[in-house]
Amino acid sequence: MTTWIVTTSNQIAGPLAVADQLGSSVTIVGVGMDSLPAADRVLTIPLPGPLPAEAAAPAVCAAVDAQPGDAVLIPDRAAERALAGALAARLSAPVLTGVVAVADGLFEIDRFGGIARERVRTDRPAVLVLPGGAEVPCEQAAEPLDEPAGLFAARVTAETSDAAAGADLASAKRIVAVGRGFRAEADLGLARDLAASLDAELACSRPVAEGVGWMPKENYVGVSGQSVRPDLYVAVGISGQLQHMAGAREARTIVAVNNDEHAPIFAHADYGVVGDLYEVLPALVAALS
Ligand SMILES: Cc1cc2nc3c(=O)[nH]c(=O)nc-3n(C[C@H](O)[C@H](O)[C@H](O)COP(=O)(O)OP(=O)(O)OC[C@H]3O[C@@H](n4cnc5c(N)ncnc54)[C@H](O)[C@@H]3O)c2cc1C
Structure with missing residues (x-):
């Protein structure tokens, strides 16, 4: 075999x-x-x-x-x-x-x-x-191979590079994941700052990639996205629906930031902060610097 x-x-x-x-x-x-x-x-x-x-x-x-x-x-x-x-x-x-x-x-x-x-x-x-x-x-x-079979007759007509793509989520040790709790694309800078402080990759929930298109589709975590196994997974403004957690539950430590104390993410989290991400993230970055 x-x-x-x-x-x-x-x-x-x-x-x-x-x-x-x-x-x-x-x-x-x-x-x-x-x-x-x-x-x-x-x-x-x-x-x-x-x-x-x-x-x-x-x-x-x-x-x-x-x-x-x-x-x-x-x-x-x-x-x-x-x-x-x-x-x-x-x-x-x-x-x-x-x-x-x-x-x-x-x-x-x-x-x-x-x-x-x-x-x-x-x-x-x-x-x-x-x-x-x-x-x-x-x-x-x-x-x-002795006699390699042919390739499809594909022709490259254009190449584009996506600066945000290429995050190595599969082997990342630390991930900061963003969800629909962010009100605008520009606000993702707050999460990028936190990711930089933690030396983490940036990921997201499906609506952030498939819905509003703020991040590449390769970066969303869940049952129809990527499965990840970092040591640390910081979920920010993510409700923690089953379809998302299916891709994140192998994380060793899950930290949640959410302003709804009843959000399902807290049932999966090892540590949780109930609060407004617009206040919590800058405070975390300041504490880490
Ligand atoms: C077949 C199928 C497959 C799916 N596959 C996936 C998948 O692979 N991955 C995936 O992620 N989803 C998937 N989904 C979608 C999934 O069910 C959820 O809809 C999605 O995960 C919700 O994304 P979210 O948590 O970012 O948004 P929401 O559920 O809208 O949650 C936003 C959260 O942000 C919090 N919030 C709002 N404002 C603030 C603030 N100022 N500060 C802090 N917190 C705040 C809210 O309390 C809320 O909990 C799938 C759905 C289906 C039906």
Whole structure:
């Protein structure tokens, strides 16, 4: 049996830990990577120029020769999620997200933001999407594929850079997350100041990204966003709905700032400040400086 890991970066501590639990031989397929973390086998699919990794989907599908009983582990990032879909279609395999335990071919999955668990067995290969986690040193030169299959005929027509994007939430040790308690986009500066004082990354709830578009979609936490596991998660002006907390509850310490003492976030928080964020954040920054 083989555990496959398909990745575009070396942030794969999460999949490697699951591969360890599964105990089978590990093959890592890196897209656009020359060297990779050590494994029984490491393969590389070269990516010419600025092509996005998604264009390598045909080559990835040709490289991953998964058999029934094999697991294909995919870090939960945008490009890899697209590759997961392509692989699942190619292998006629289910895509499983929210897997919290794996044993004897049985996958235990969080449902409804963690209020229920389902056990799934499959007689086909399974594609698992899970948090990528921290970086792992690249120690092994990758083996180029003998006959790499083609790439999609994609053409890059424009490139833009988003200064706010690229927050490394999956491996962040500290996160300040902002919610709809902020009245205006410019006010997020208060949270940025706090994040700078704490050496933290900035994240948000879904409405802040999907609704008003104040932050990139990659930065929202929750059941349909990112799952994070920082040591410290400071939720500011976030009500703490189930769908948000599903992505944040693995944080070691949760601190909430909210002006509603009945906000559900306080049921999840280790420490809470009932107060107006417009007063509390400057006071916290001053205390930390
Ligand atoms: C299928 C589905 C999937 C979803 N997935 C996600 C997901 O992945 N992630 C996610 O985040 N949400 C998700 N949601 C949305 C989720 O249900 C909540 O609506 C959302 O999390 C609420 O965001 P919020 O806490 O920022 O806003 P609100 O719920 O509006 O909360 C704002 C909070 O700010 C507080 N506040 C207001 N003013 C101040 C002030 N001056 N000082 C301090 N506090 C203040 C209020 O008391 C309130 O508690 C999903 C919903 C559905 C239906």
